[in-house]
């Protein structure tokens with residue numbers, strides 16, 4: 476393989492999937508069991524929670540937020556892949572309420588087999604999103620690898636008193652989601668050549684959109700809990716919020732924004748393995764309305780790349796925040812509410 480136009484980047488990737496700080500569902504057990512004890516009082520958010528990023532206090536006013544994410548190509552256009560990887564990596568800082576400042580590239584690339592211009596386009600796409608986010612690239616590290624992989628380690632800052640975790644949701648809160656789901660099923664459909672160019676552009680644009688504006692809009696409201704929706708799917712990240720906050724989450728399936736043709740493609744078999752793994756891992760903690768079939772249930776657990784923010788906010792502020800997000804052209808929606816309970820999710824029709 477040598478010329479850039481004949482390359483289908485997604486054909487080179489065996490498996491995708493970002494699982495944020497604790498990895499895909501099938502690695503969870505071993506990763507979660509590794510949580511070294513520490514008595515360092517400056518470690519504000521560490522391995523013992525399922526939060527998006529780690530937070531370490533430098534002084535009374537400043538803590539650093541650190542996160543890393545990388546994956547194999549999920550779209551064929553290298554520039555778009557770079558944009559998506561950067562938007563996804565930075566997102567964990569936004570989810571915590573932080574301001575991203577610096578980044579390091581992580582590159583695995585088949586040096587002998589692929590045109591180096593492809594890597595150049597990936598890096599350029601990432602740079603485009605870093606600039607939009609106001610993040611400075613400090614450097615990176617690359618290795619020769621048959622399967623291309625790209626991502627970034629991102630560092631940001633946050634005031635130690637203003638950290639948004641996924642563990643503060645309160646009964647009575649309303650759940651808001653800021654991007655549509657269905658991304659895993661659609662990117663699997665890209666690999667199988669099932670999407671039109673316009674459909675590829677649509678899902679690419681959703682993934683490449685930074686969560687910057689969503690996070691900054693939320694700064695004007697009380698946000699009790701927040702996380703971004705990525706590899707563990709909407710229900711997976713909601714489950715972490717339910718367990719971390721010791722509440723029950725009620726999700727209204729028909730109010731969840733889903734990208735066009737997702738159900739049809741899922742029915743045709745384009746449900747990725749990661750999505751089914753998510754579902755199997757979660758199913759004992761979730762009750763589904765009888766009217767929701769297996770496909771509906773998989774869609775809600777679909778593994779997302781660079782998804783939106785899922786926030787729990789007081790009911791009195793929810794409609795205002797929603798209107799604010801929608802006025803800025805975000806496909807945000809109220810998708811559920813928080814009730815008394817202990818980690819369970821109830822999915823209503």
Ligand code: CO
Pocket residue numbers: 493494495496527543544563567705
């Ligand atoms: Co992540």
Ligand code: CO
Pocket residue numbers: 495496526527566567570702703704705
């Ligand atoms: Co995350």
Ligand code: CO
Pocket residue numbers: 615616617
């Ligand atoms: Co190095």
